[in-house]
Structures are given as structure tokens and as C-alpha cells.
Amino acid sequence: MSASRLQRIQQVLNQRQPDLTAVMAGVHKEHNVSAVMRTCDAVGAWEIHSVGQDGRLVIKRTAAAGVQRWVRLHQHPDVAEGCRALRDRGFQLVAAHLCDEAVDFREVDYTRPTALVLGREKLGVPEAALAQVDTAIRIPMAGFTDSLNVSVAAAVVLYEAQRQRLEAGLYDQRRLDDETYRRTLFEWVQP
């Protein structure tokens, strides 16, 4: 390992946000899963969740497969249990979901521990997930399209979170605890 590679790994670890994550609630198209995971990595999410897949999410494509090393994917066959586990860890659950009660996505405070819940390509966020969320958010749309692509919606919200966290200085000091930092550094320097 070169010195610059080690430095890069440390830099990434120093910016990882243990309290920012996304929950793919039935998102299953390969290109969407891949795009969401790349965006999560880019905003520094520490982990990513998939809830309620029939069976398990199979990640075939190289792009997404590679990202999994840097953003760990946790799979929860049961939607409600997966969401509850995140709530129990102190995350606010924010669902990207176009309903009457949804607030503008820019109104939410994403500097708080946040899990962004994303819905299925055709059917949106499952009821069992909606039952657990704290807030529903909408990305305003001024045209005739009914909804945005799910990986697009994820990115718009996650980059608003990134903006707020940048402003709040959350990328300026290490957010991981010492033990996690050391353990992961050790793991990531392995070839």
C-alpha cells in the first residue's frame, strides 16, 4: 500500500458519518441499487440498509459490489423489524414519500441522526415502513411527472443532508469512535 492510498483511506474514514444512512425499502432494480449505494458512499454514509426484500438483495454489478466494501449493506427481511432497529438506535426515520402530510425536504434537520427511507420503483414506500417513520418528505416537482427516479430522489435529499452537515462542520472532525476507526482502518488497508 502506497502512502497516498493510506492517506486517502484515513481521509475517507475521517469524514464518515455514522449517523447518516439510507433504507432501501424494496428498491430492487440493479441500476437503482447501484446508484443509491454510490451516492451513499459519496456523502459519507457509514452503512446502508435494505428492508423487506423477498429473499435477499443480490448485488451482481461490479460498481455496486465494489461500494459494499466501503458502505456496509445490512439486510432485514422484515420491514417493520428493520425500521424498528434503526429507531432503537436513535435514528429519525425520514421517508421520501409523496403524500398529503409530506413536508418539503429542505425543512428537515439532517444534522440529527437520520435514516432516509426510499420506496419501491413501482409501489413506493411499504405501509409497514410508513407506520414507523417520523416524517414524510417531498421533493417539489413543477411538471407532469408523477415521481422522480428513486436514486435521483435519494441523491437530492442526501446532498441536502451533505450541505447541512458541511455547514454544521460535521465533516471537519472525526465522527467515528476510536475503536471503530482503528478496526476499520485495519480492515481497509488489507488488499
Place this chain on the structure above:
Amino acid sequence: MSASRLQRIQQVLNQRQPDLTAVMAGVHKEHNVSAVMRTCDAVGAWEIHSVGQDGRLVIKRTAAAGVQRWVRLHQHPDVAEGCRALRDRGFQLVAAHLCDEAVDFREVDYTRPTALVLGREKLGVPEAALAQVDTAIRIPMAGFTDSLNVSVAAAVVLYEAQRQRLEAGLYDQRRLDDETYRRTLFEWVQP
């Protein structure tokens, strides 16, 4: 046509931004083209451009095909000519492109007439387009991923443009000239 449908059409037309557009510079994967077009519609882009396809961009999927009615797709086989045509109309050309000279995407003033240039899935923005752009922008990434999905990158920038234009009041008053407004209204009320 119901009264509410007519009202919806007028509302969309009243928010259309004749001076905001995207240029797909060789973007060709169906799901990316579709996602970019839906996002363009959602932020009120009046038109969309495709430059430098070998032959023409074929839009098969229903989702994107439907959007084409509301956001007109202009195809320019020649990259340089397509870009020049937009410059001649007074657009600043802003390329989403990760290079050393790229500035943070949030530093650009998108309330000016803006065409966002997007690069190919594998090869990025073609040289012939780069030769014409005013500014290259980057979306900051804090992980190991080399680049974002192109429709994701498009959305992050276009929603920054939407934010700036919202703040500047550009969605509050009609931006289309009377003739274009009337002509399009007539067209859109046809079944």
C-alpha cells in the same frame, strides 16, 4: 378536458423555465435518459438536448416517451454544433465534469440562462463539448466512488438550480413569452 386538468396545464406552463436546460452529451442508457428527462420536467426545464449520439437517441420506455411531450427533446448529431447553438442563444454552458479546474457546483449562479452538460456513462463529457463550456463543476464526493451515476449528478445540480431560482422568484411569474405560452397551451390541451 376537466377544469382541473386545464388548471394544472396552466400552472405547469406558468412555472416553465425557458432558460434552463440539460445537454446529454452521449448519455445513452435508457434508464439514465429517462431519469434525466423526468428530473428536467420536475424542475421546469422547457427543453432538453442530446448531442453527439451515433445516429439518434431512441426513446423506447413509456416513462421517458411520455415526458417528451412536456419537455421537448432536441437532437444534434454534431457535439460542437449542438453546444454552439446553445451558446449563440445566450446560455452559459456548465459541464458536470470532474477535472482539476472544476469548481464546486454550488458556486455557480444558475439563475442565469444555463445549459447543464452531462457526460457519457463510461467516458464522461466529450472533448468537443468541453471545448465549448464556460465552467466545469464538480459535486463533492467524500468516499471511494470515482463518480456518481449521471442521472444522479444531473439531479443534484438541477435541484440546486431549482433552489436558487425559487429564491430568486423565477417560479412566481410566467417566464414564457405570450406567443409561446398560447401556442403551447393550445397544443397541450389536445388529447
